[in-house]
Amino acid sequence: MDFGFSAEDEAFRAEARAWLAAHADSAQDRRSWERTLGAAGWIGLSWPESGCGNRTATLTQQVAWAEEYVRSGAPPRSGHIGEKLLAPTLFAHGTEEQKARFLPPVAAGEELWCQGYSEPGAGSDLAAVRTVAARDATGVYRVTGQKIWTSLAHEADWCFVLARTEPGSRRHHGLSFLLVPMDQPGRIDVRPIRQLTGTSDFNEVFFDGAHARVEHVVGGEGNGWRVAMSLLGFERGVSTLAQQIGFARELEQVVRTAVETGAAADPVVRDRIVRQWAELRTMRWNALRTLGGGGDAGAASAAKLLWAGWHQRLGELAVQVRGAGAAVGPADWTPTAPYELDPFQQLFLFSRADTIYGGSDQVQRTIIAERVLGLPREPKGVV
Known part of the structure; x- marks a missing residue:
């Protein structure tokens, strides 16, 4: 390749x-930044010609943009869910x-989107969703859940x-x-969810x-599972390489x-650093191979397993090289002031979730076992 x-x-x-x-x-x-990106045509590089004012770019050019974006230190994106998923x-x-109504505002950075999939009791098992949408006499769906x-x-x-939408289904x-x-x-x-880091990225x-x-309704009533699974296939790709620049x-x-x-004088620490560097290089080449068409049915799951564990180990290493100081807060902190984490503390705490969100490690291993290795499906109800 x-x-x-x-x-x-x-x-x-x-x-x-x-x-x-x-x-x-x-x-x-962040919202005004999305409009700045949209005005310059940088939103929707991977889209086909759409007449929305966006540039189009080859796969390698999309990689170049994603890498340069991370290197520049530009703000985190708020519009990526609309651009990359919807x-x-x-x-x-x-x-x-639908395309005429929703694509131009996404390309312009004018409308932001979120994803309403996971529920309590229906996270990894998405087919267990209980949110209902009942169609009333006026033809409007009323969503409850x-x-x-x-x-x-x-x-x-x-969202x-x-x-x-089908009662009793x-x-x-x-x-x-x-x-x-x-x-x-x-x-x-x-309602924002307060995390270990003190921030609220989720709700x-x-x-x-x-x-x-x-x-x-996209794809027609009753076809939501097919559409939802199609969308999940867009979640990984070029963004993985940009993520690795940040790593x-x-x-x-x-x-x-x-x-x-x-x-660094400790040989155990040096060994961990070398392993982290070598694994990151390997992940990059695997990501390039996958984008180049050389991946298999389990490539996305294998990649998620690799980077999630790698990033957690990096967070642990960050704390280790700091020593006891990693457990200490800012010198000027007072009980009346908000507690501010330093970058290494933030890395350590947030990376604990890496093996859970976006499909837990257990889910990724099940996908590889069943869809790649052809092993028997896990019986439902087994803990």
Whole structure:
């Protein structure tokens, strides 16, 4: 497999790097940053020609943009759920009217999205969703239920919701994929979930008769499972390589600290550092191989297993090289002030969730066992 960057790719990379250098430092809030990206056409690089004002880019150019974005230190994206998940789903399953209504605001950075999949009791087992959407006499769906771990729900304008539209249906039957506006006071309640890090990146979302229009069902009523599974296939890809650029920066900081504290003199620590470096290089080449078409049915699950465990071990290493100081808070902290974690403390605590979100390690191993190795399916109800 030859996965290289052409002269055209490098010219594209140089343009991206120059644009980010000129604009990233001037970014204000995340929503205005999305509009800045949209105005310059940087949203939707992977889309086909859509007439939405976005640029189109080859796969290698998408990789170059993703890598340069991370290197630039630009703000975290708020619009990636609409750009990377909703848009490809609409291209695959949406009507022309749905694409005309929802794609331009995503490309312009004007409308932000969140994903209404997981529920209490229906996380890894998504087919167990209990949120219902009942169609009333006017043709409007009334959505009732609870979603959890909903990223960016507190900022989003819209949510794509997997809900049960056929009364009495079970498992993956009778589900529909609905586009639900979030601005419905009294019908939608968003409650942030406070994490170990003290931040709230995730939310609980309660729907109490929230309205969704019949023309905003994607793929047709009752076809929600097929649409939902199609969307999950878009979750991994180019973003994995950008993620690894961030990992490399974190590893560099850990190495620098190990030298400064003298921890690098410990042969055990040196061995761990070398292993982290070698595994990161291996993950990059595996990601490139997968993008180049050389992956198999379990490639995405194997990649998730690799990077989640790697990142957790990096968090542990970050604490180890700091020594006892890693457990100490800021010197100027007082009981009346908010507690601020330093970057290594943040890395250690947040990375504990890496093996859970986005499909737990157990789920990834089950996928590999059943779909790649052909092992018997695990009996339902077995703990």
